[in-house]
Amino acid sequence: MKNDQIAAVFEQLSDLLEIQEANPFRIRAYRSAGRTIGSTAESFASLVEEDADLTQFSGIGKDLAKQIVEVVMTGQHAQLAELKEQIPPGVVDMLRIRGVGPKKVAVFYNKLNLQSLDQLKAAAQAGELSALKGFGKKTEQSILDNIDLAAEAGKRISIAEARTAAEAIVEDLRQLKSVTQTAVAGSCRRRRETCGDLDVLATSSDATAAMDRLAEHSLVDSVLQRGDTKQRVRLKSGVELDLRVVADSSYGASMQYFTGSKEHNVVVRQRAKDLGLKVNEYGVFQGDEQIAGATEEDVYAALNLPWIPPELRENRREFELAAAGDMPRLVEVSDVKGDLHMHTTASDGAASILEMAEAAKSRGLKYIAITDHSKRVSMANGLDAARLRTHWDDIRAAREQIDGIELLCGIECDILEDASMDLDDDVLAEADWVVAVLHYGLQQPRAQIMKRLLAAIQNPNVNIIGHPTGRLVDKREGADINMTEMLKAAADHGVMMEINAHFKRLDLDDVHAAAARDLGIPIVISTDAHSVNGFDVLQYGVDQGRRAGLTKEDVANTKTWSQFKKLLER
Ligand SMILES: [Zn+2]
Ligand SMILES: [Zn+2]
The missing domain is CATH 3.30.210.10 (DNA polymerase, thumb domain)
Structure with missing residues (x-):
């Protein structure tokens, strides 16, 4: 369980308690615990496993520590579950309305017994909200303005979609002569895995022209609000984007503030x-x-x-x-010299060995590993020993047809549910590069998942664990891994860790990649390309590495081929 998820439990708990108008001290304690957990680099799940003393963290007392253990061990929080039974889900939905927090929702629910967005809307239309003590016509109107969006609010888009949209809009604004500076701010600039909204800043002598230009952009669905220097639009993807036109003398401060x-x-x-x-x-x-x-x-x-x-x-x-005067120079896309995870038509890729090699070379890469699937992944036409050996012959033959790039005979080998490898050791021993992965049985209990990972790490033929948790961003939880134990074993056995750069995976995540680096484990940022365009996702993996604070030195595939080759000698 990730810190973000544990933090979300306590944040939700504080929201629901606030709706119930519970003791404000308790509410505040839960809220601050959520913040502490969310902003701590060390994994609370691992701390719990190690039986560490959680009260070492500010704002976490004995009682809260016990609750964190409960959340990590069971994935649940008894009191939160109870509150969810008591408070109708439609009431919780009201929190999604812009400008409406738990205090207001408490009044709607407790005073007017409103239990859904529809009921709230009807009450607002009937003027019942502005009749409440402490509420005015303005609040009522704002709720009416925003309530329809609330159904879709909370929608998040991947960093890939966010960057593509925000950068296209910035590029477009840059075309205006009156715009002198413009850039993306917010969580997108911080390269979070997903973004809930987008922020763009600009300096311009003509704010109206900038806002008009944005309003006409093909990605924009509608203008939601417009002021003298600020415009909020809704993109066709459903997320909202704010454009702020600021003075040159404030541009840096605004970038800092809104990032x-x-x-x-x-x-x-x-x-x-x-x-x-x-x-x-x-x-x-x-x-x-x-x-x-x-x-x-x-x-x-x-x-x-x-x-x-x-x-x-x-x-x-x-x-x-x-x-400490130690601000790192973070790894950059241009530092990357090799890509060590990709597929060809031999399994589920769209391009041949040579096509992938040519594409990689044209992007400036100096070495690649072809790592098609092993046989367990039958849906992806995974390779058995005989087909794999023929495939490797094809890779060796391809070496003769292209200069200036090294081609490694690799395999993405499944770690099976019973902890054995999908291919025999004698086959794996012939490979230049073995990526061991979990694809199936991700729901197995932690003990079995760890047995599988540790067996793979102890296998002398394995070079790296690929997409280690198997999670899909915002779609699928990863396997239940004791991250600390896995990383320690990898460090002991000289096994590397992958940051899978695909924006749907980004696995390892930032927190765990930092933990791997702290143990001296070489990290490889791989695209897992399934086509020649698949190399495009490299930037997202590099972004994730940057969020982990990785420098060029921490990332093994920034090394030259002759340096990297030495890492292969285990
Ligand atoms: Zn895979
Ligand atoms: Zn793959």
Whole structure:
């Protein structure tokens, strides 16, 4: 279980308790526990396994520690389950309306007994909300404006979709002569795995022209709100995008502010306060005087901080690294020299060995491993020993037809449900590169999953564990893995770990990739390309590596071929 998921349990718990108008101290305690868990790099699931003392974390007392253990061990929280029984789901849906928090929902539910979005809408239309104490016509109208969107709100898009849309819009705005600077901010700039909304900033002498241009963009479905310098639109994908036109003197401060994360900016604001300064979206201020704001570098410098890469702005380690003067130079797409996971027509890929090699070479890669599926994946036409050996002969033959790129005879070999490998050791021993993976039986109990992973790691023919958890972002939970134990075994046996770059996988995730790096495990960022265009996803894997704080040195496939070759000698 990931920290985000554990954090979400406590956040939901605080929301539901607030709707029930429970003790505010308890609500606050749960909320702060959620924040602590969500922003801690160490995996709480692993800490629980190790029986570690959770009260070492700020805001987590004995009682909360017990509840965290319960959540990790059972995947459930008894009190939350009870609250969900008591409070109708339609009431919880009201939280999705923009500008409506648990306090307002509590009033709708407890005072008017409204139990669904439809009932709330009818009450708003009848003017019943503005008749409530503490509510006005404005709130009522805002609810009416936003309630229809609430059904779809909470929709998140993949980082690939987010980047593609936001970057296209930025490119389009750049075409305007009046626009001097424009860029993507928000969670998309931090390269989160998914984005719930998008933020774009621009500086321009003509805000109207910029907003008009955005309104006409082919990705835009409708304009939801428009002010003098800010416009909110809804994209056809369902997510909302905010464009803010800001002054040049505030551009850096706005980028900093709207890039977030919230948790990062809490620390930034506190730091300003400690220095007798104030920081907001307009700049850094000493009294009434603006002392920084035009660039992000200036904003951080005014707070005695180095510029912090957006991917690290999660209030995890970035302030420690800054204090130590240790801000890493994060890995970049252009650092990558090899790709060690891809498929061809021999299994479920769309291109031949030579086509994949040519495409990789044209992207500047110097070495690749062809890793088609093993036989267990029959749906993907997986290879048995005889077909694999013929396939490897084909790879060797292809070497003669292309220069300037090394081709490795590889295999993506399933670790079967009984912990044996899908191909015999004598076959695997002939490979240049073996990616061991879990595809089936992901739901097995943790003990069996660990037996499988450890067996693979101890197999001397295995080079790397591919997409280690098997999760699909926002779609499928990964296998129940004792991450600490797996990574320690991998470190002991010289087995590498993959960041699968496909935006639907991004596996390992940022937190676990950082943990692997901390143990000195070489990390390989692989595309798992199934076609020549499949190499395009590399950037998302690199983004994930950057969120993990990885440098070029941490990523094995940034090495030259002759350096990398040495890593293969286990
Ligand atoms: Zn796979
Ligand atoms: Zn694969």
